[in-house]
Amino acid sequence: MNMAIAGVATYALVAPSTTVARRIFLPGETTHGHYQIELACNQCHQTNGGNDESNASNVMQDACLRCHETDLDTANDTHPASKFNDPVHADLLKTLDAQSCLSCHREHVAERTLAMGLTIPRDYCWHCHQDVAESRVSHEGMRYDSCATTGCHNYHDNRALYEKYLDEHHGEADILDDATLILLTSQQNGDDQTQETQTQVVPDISDADPQIVRQWSSSAHFAAGVNCTQCHQPEAEDSLANHGTTTTAGFGTAWNDHVALDTCRQCHARQSETFLRGKHGMRLAVGLPEMQVAMARLPMRSDAAHRQLNCNSCHAAHVDDVQYAAVDACLGCHNDDHSLAYLDSSHAELWRQERSGDIDAGRGVTCATCHMPRVATGDDTFVNHNQNSVLRPVETMVRDVCQRCHGLEFSLNAVADPELAQTCFDRPPEQTVTSVEMAHEWFEQRRKRQQSRKRSGSR
Ligand code: HEC
Ligand code: HEC
Ligand code: HEC
Ligand code: HEC
Ligand code: HEC
Ligand code: HEC
Ligand code: HEC
Ligand code: HEC
Ligand code: HEC
Numbered sequence: 001m002n003m004a005i006a007g008v009a010t011y012a013l014v015a016p017s018t019t020v021a022r023r024i025f026l027p028g029e030t031t032h033g034h035y036q037i038e039l040a041c042n043q044c045h046q047t048n049g050g051n052d053e054s055n056a057s058n059v060m061q062d063a064c065l066r067c068h069e070t071d072l073d074t075a076n077d078t079h080p081a082s083k084f085n086d087p088v089h090a091d092l093l094k095t096l097d098a099q100s101c102l103s104c105h106r107e108h109v110a111e112r113t114l115a116m117g118l119t120i121p122r123d124y125c126w127h128c129h130q131d132v133a134e135s136r137v138s139h140e141g142m143r144y145d146s147c148a149t150t151g152c153h154n155y156h157d158n159r160a161l162y163e164k165y166l167d168e169h170h171g172e173a174d175i176l177d178d179a180t181l182i183l184l185t186s187q188q189n190g191d192d193q194t195q196e197t198q199t200q201v202v203p204d205i206s207d208a209d210p211q212i213v214r215q216w217s218s219s220a221h222f223a224a225g226v227n228c229t230q231c232h233q234p235e236a237e238d239s240l241a242n243h244g245t246t247t248t249a250g251f252g253t254a255w256n257d258h259v260a261l262d263t264c265r266q267c268h269a270r271q272s273e274t275f276l277r278g279k280h281g282m283r284l285a286v287g288l289p290e291m292q293v294a295m296a297r298l299p300m301r302s303d304a305a306h307r308q309l310n311c312n313s314c315h316a317a318h319v320d321d322v323q324y325a326a327v328d329a330c331l332g333c334h335n336d337d338h339s340l341a342y343l344d345s346s347h348a349e350l351w352r353q354e355r356s357g358d359i360d361a362g363r364g365v366t367c368a369t370c371h372m373p374r375v376a377t378g379d380d381t382f383v384n385h386n387q388n389s390v391l392r393p394v395e396t397m398v399r400d401v402c403q404r405c406h407g408l409e410f411s412l413n414a415v416a417d418p419e420l421a422q423t424c425f426d427r428p429p430e431q432t433v434t435s436v437e438m439a440h441e442w443f444e445q446r447r448k449r450q451q452s453r454k455r456s457g458s459r
């Protein structure tokens with residue numbers, strides 16, 4: 001069987017353009033996470049040149065880690081392979097080989113694939129954590145398959161769910177007093193730079209289209225002195241050397257109407273690299289043509305079917321309006337119930353008020369607020385362009401996004417309600433996740449025990 005895979009991989013290497021032929025070899029439908037790159041078989045079935053059958057699953061594991069290890073590390077993975085090197089836990093691997101990604105995530109098996117690419121039944125936590133019901137009174141009588149229910153535990157990412165964290169944030173208000181986002185670097189700097197440079201910059205080509213010049217003249221690029229040839233003739237510009245990147249962006253010294261992602265990347269490395277890691281950019285990342293809206297599995301506007309995903313999908317050429325990019329651009333393609341419901345939510349109302357200047361910058365909530373969180377790095381900020389980084393499991397959105405403005409319990413209650421996500425958070429949550437209260441009580445009892453021990457000790 002694995003020989004067959006190796007054969008396909010080798011074949012794919014020598015004949016990369018025969019996508020139709022490759023599709024025939026697919027043993028089954030690929031997951032929601034990977035279908036966009038399913039024809040890049042080599043990305044997972046890489047055999048390092050040899051056809052060593054026994055090596056196949058290690059090779060696959062390496063492939064998974066190549067693309068996902070950084071994110072799992074950032075997520076402080078609760079069950080990393082290293083945890084099971086400890087002899088105390090190693091025995092558990094006989095029940096389930098948790099060191100291999102493939103134990104839980106296989107491919108091309110649509111009939112048994114659950115959300116998030118999970119391909120084993122949901123009750124598997126129980127195999128290793130049977131003692132919980134005995135050691136925790138609070139967990140008595142809970143269903144075997146309920147551990148990973150929203151708001152309780154995740155397998156990998158528990159950053160918003162660790163008991164200590166829950167306890168620390170117990171009793172917070174639903175809406176925090178200073179409910180504000182991190183400001184973008186450009187919002188922090190104000191308009192000072194614009195004033196300085198405005199009079200000095202003229203287009204660096206002679207026959208420039210006046211309408212383009214007009215648009216460009218009110219853009220952030222103009223204000224920062226970024227001229228026509230820097231985007232359209234990237235290698236002709238000496239100043240690019242200052243950005244210290246080596247890419248294949250250049251088109252020699254000839255003018256090119258088309259501006260490739262690699263050109264934007266020379267000046268916007270972090271935005272570009274994060275873009276390449278999510279659903280919008282993952283095809284470009286493996287050398288396939290851009291994702292096209294027509295290929296999507298999610299509902300999209302039919303008049304956008306021909307559109308492709310690159311930097312200009314949200315940032316129109318010469319305009320770079322980040323406010324337009326944050327909502328209107330998204331709704332130029334997305335057409336599912338959740339996205340459409342946004343416009344009627346109180347978050348959208350806040351955004352309208354921010355745009356009209358009625359409330360401070362950073363108080364509005366856009367699609368980008370939730371899906372492309374702003375990241376503070378020492379002295380500046382940037383926008384995480386991987387719109388999948390905080391999407392699933394849904395609690396990952398809580399720490400980076402909701403908790404800037406809402407208490408932890410309110411946030412967990414909100415995201416744990418699938419109906420509320422469907423209607424884009426247009427009402428307060430109706431259900432209550434009990435874990436915050438449970439964690440608090442557990443720590444309270446422990447604190448009481450410690451106090452009474454101290455008291456009896458000091459007597
Ligand atoms: C995102 C990663 C990924 C991509 C891309 C991918 N596969 Fe797979 N494939 C897997 C995984 C995971 C398995 C399961 C391996 C296992 O069970 O040991 C698998 C299994 C297979 C199998 C064995 C199926 C069986 O019934 O046992 C074949 C054949 C196969 N893939 C062919 C392909 C071909 C052909 C392509 C490209 C057209 C492709 N795969 C692309 C991840 C991938
Ligand atoms: C070429 C890079 C690449 C490789 C190789 C790869 N993945 Fe992925 N994977 C992605 C991207 C990109 C996504 C979509 C963005 C996201 O969900 O983070 C994704 C999504 C996922 C998801 C989430 C699916 C969902 O619906 O939320 C899982 C689980 C996953 N990958 C596991 C694996 C495993 C296991 C392997 C090895 C068999 C693997 N990946 C190999 C890039 C890769
Ligand atoms: C014991 C089962 C198990 C194993 C082994 C496992 N996963 Fe997962 N994985 C899950 C479950 C369950 C989810 C659903 C979200 C959660 O509970 O964290 C998930 C979700 C994911 C996601 C999407 C959500 C996220 O947190 O980014 C990725 C990517 C992923 N796994 C990659 C991997 C990789 C890579 C490996 C191997 C290093 C691996 N998984 C091993 C069970 C497993
Ligand atoms: C293959 C065995 C195995 C499986 C399957 C497994 N776990 Fe674990 N889990 C462990 C081990 C080992 C630890 C570490 C315990 C320790 O450090 O004492 C752990 C720790 C944890 C912790 C505590 C983390 C902390 O540091 O506070 C949680 C929560 C947890 N697991 C939840 C789950 C959930 C939910 C599932 C199912 C989605 C699951 N586990 C599946 C073996 C497993
Ligand atoms: C920040 C990068 C950037 C700068 C600076 C820039 N452009 Fe562009 N330009 C683009 C992008 C992106 C496109 C759309 C490319 C595509 O569709 O592939 C474009 C398209 C064009 C086109 C193609 C036709 C059209 O209307 O879309 C012309 C002509 C053009 N630009 C002229 C100029 C002139 C003249 C200047 C200087 C006044 C300039 N550009 C400055 C990024 C830039
Ligand atoms: C020669 C360097 C350079 C190139 C090439 C370049 N930019 Fe910029 N860009 C800048 C500078 C400098 C700024 C202003 C400071 C900042 O926000 O980083 C800026 C700002 C921006 C902004 C923020 C606008 C705002 O209102 O705050 C966006 C969006 C943007 N660029 C997108 C792009 C895209 C898309 C491309 C490729 C088509 C591109 N840039 C190419 C240098 C460049
Ligand atoms: C899916 C839409 C979308 C795509 C595609 C996109 N952007 Fe953005 N970008 C945004 C939004 C929205 C903001 C502002 C978010 C905010 O206000 O928090 C932004 C902000 C920016 C900024 C200014 C803020 C910062 O991070 O410093 C730059 C620069 C930028 N984008 C560059 C790029 C580049 C380069 C690409 C291509 C690799 C790209 N964008 C692709 C939506 C997009
Ligand atoms: C040019 C069209 C286009 C634009 C503009 C666009 N998207 Fe997308 N988006 C897509 C396509 C296509 C996918 C992949 C859908 C699929 O795999 O079914 C996607 C995927 C996503 C996903 C991941 C969904 C999932 O299930 O993994 C999110 C979240 C998302 N987009 C949010 C946004 C936001 C927020 C904006 C605006 C800042 C935006 N998009 C702008 C076309 C677009
Ligand atoms: C308050 C935060 C928030 C806002 C605002 C928001 N979303 Fe979402 N979005 C979420 C959450 C949470 C989910 C995940 C729901 C789940 O999987 O349980 C989600 C899911 C999605 C998905 C994946 C849907 C699917 O079926 O897989 C897309 C696409 C998306 N959002 C696009 C958008 C667009 C476009 C906008 C703006 C018009 C927007 N979102 C506004 C929080 C938000």
Ligand code: HEC
Nearest residue numbers: 179180181346363364397401402405414425426427428429
């Ligand atoms: C920039 C701050 C901010 C962020 C980030 C934010 N919210 Fe809100 N949210 C608010 C404010 C302020 C209100 C109250 C609006 C009102 O009552 O007019 C609100 C209201 C709500 C409501 C009640 C809606 C109603 O109509 O009663 C829900 C549910 C909600 N938010 C969920 C979330 C979730 C989930 C997240 C994270 C994915 C999130 N919010 C992120 C500021 C924010």
